[in-house]
Amino acid sequence: MRAIPKTIDETQALLGDAGYVCGRALATVVFLSLKLGRPLFLEGEAGVGKTEIAKALSAALGRRLIRLQCYEGLDAASAVYEWNFAAQMVAIRTAEAVEGTDREALTEELFSDRYLIRRPLLEAMSPQDGGAPILLIDELDRTDEPFEAFLLEALSDFQVTIPELGTIRAEAPPVVILTSNRTREVHDALKRRCLYHWVDYPDFDREMEILRARAPEATETLSREVVAFVQRLRKEDLFKTPGVAESIDWAKCLVALDAITLSPEVIADTLGALLKYQDDIQKLHGSEVKKLLDEARAGLAPA
Ligand SMILES: Nc1ncnc2c1ncn2[C@@H]1O[C@H](COP(=O)(O)OP(=O)(O)O)[C@@H](O)[C@H]1O
Numbered sequence: 001m002r003a004i005p006k007t008i009d010e011t012q013a014l015l016g017d018a019g020y021v022c023g024r025a026l027a028t029v030v031f032l033s034l035k036l037g038r039p040l041f042l043e044g045e046a047g048v049g050k051t052e053i054a055k056a057l058s059a060a061l062g063r064r065l066i067r068l069q070c071y072e073g074l075d076a077a078s079a080v081y082e083w084n085f086a087a088q089m090v091a092i093r094t095a096e097a098v099e100g101t102d103r104e105a106l107t108e109e110l111f112s113d114r115y116l117i118r119r120p121l122l123e124a125m126s127p128q129d130g131g132a133p134i135l136l137i138d139e140l141d142r143t144d145e146p147f148e149a150f151l152l153e154a155l156s157d158f159q160v161t162i163p164e165l166g167t168i169r170a171e172a173p174p175v176v177i178l179t180s181n182r183t184r185e186v187h188d189a190l191k192r193r194c195l196y197h198w199v200d201y202p203d204f205d206r207e208m209e210i211l212r213a214r215a216p217e218a219t220e221t222l223s224r225e226v227v228a229f230v231q232r233l234r235k236e237d238l239f240k241t242p243g244v245a246e247s248i249d250w251a252k253c254l255v256a257l258d259a260i261t262l263s264p265e266v267i268a269d270t271l272g273a274l275l276k277y278q279d280d281i282q283k284l285h286g287s288e289v290k291k292l293l294d295e296a297r298a299g300l301a302p303a
Pocket residue numbers: 019020021022044045046047048049050051052053179210213214244245248
């Protein structure tokens with residue numbers, strides 16, 4: 001476990017060591033979130049590196065990462081705890097087969113830690129070796145409002161009450177990172193609890209840095225073309241704009257195909273790494289790819 005960084009520069013360097021390329025603005029909110037113990041709410045398009053921040057922070061600080069993946073219909077039972085009903089039933093059956101079972105003792109046993117299934121929120125509130133964990137509440141926009149309200153409460157006092165067991169309180173509150181792909185607006189009340197940062201697509205230089213960190217096998221020349229093309233492609237009206245994840249994937253595909261530079265043919269053959277919707281792929285076929293490539297190259301200063 002490492003101590004939390006003391007300055008914004010240190011935060012930036014720390015994330016950098018974990019392979020995360022982080023601008024000043026993001027480093028500032030991460031630093032403040034750690035220093036003030038406030039949850040960090042990250043919003044942005046899919047594939048811009050929101051989830052990765054939590055992973056990088058966990059790796060960099062040597063803290064455990066606990067992830068709550070949100071989905072439609074997620075409820076408190078799946079987020080906090082459940083009783084292991086099947087195991088309880090077996091225990092009851094077994095006890096029934098034995099004469100003179102102490103019923104009171106059995107009931108107590110059935111609602112003990114042994115039959116408790118800890119879900120991410122309870123896990124994050126429980127004492128940990130190695131300091132407070134990083135709690136990643138991922139893709140919050142996929143849940144519904146009642147769950148959001150529930151979460152608001154859980155995040156305000158960092159404790160969970162289990163009627164049969166009592167209240168479990170985090171000794172040191174977890175470092176909370178929430179993400180949203182903004183398929184809907186998250187409620188103001190929740191946002192107010194948090195520090196907020198909009199994670200945007202990186203500019204050319206930053207995306208180059210990310211490729212150097214995440215796809216070092218690609219040559220500088222190829223990476224420059226990849227980034228220039230993807231940046232140009234992001235200006236097109238697409239159903240799903242390629243994120244950083246796609247740039248990395250694409251660069252890796254091109255390296256695997258021994259491509260040294262881009263050509264309209266090689267782009268057409270590998271579009272599936274960049275665009276995941278047939279309509280978008282269709283749109284780019286033919287002369288469009290060549291035009292975009294020419295425009296992307298025109299923007300590249302000579303290396
Ligand atoms: N700033 C960055 N530095 C390093 N890698 C990044 C960065 N941004 C994105 N990535 C890469 O892009 C991939 C997708 O990012 P992810 O965090 O899953 O996106 P999101 O959660 O925003 O949809 C990650 O696996 C990571 O490798």
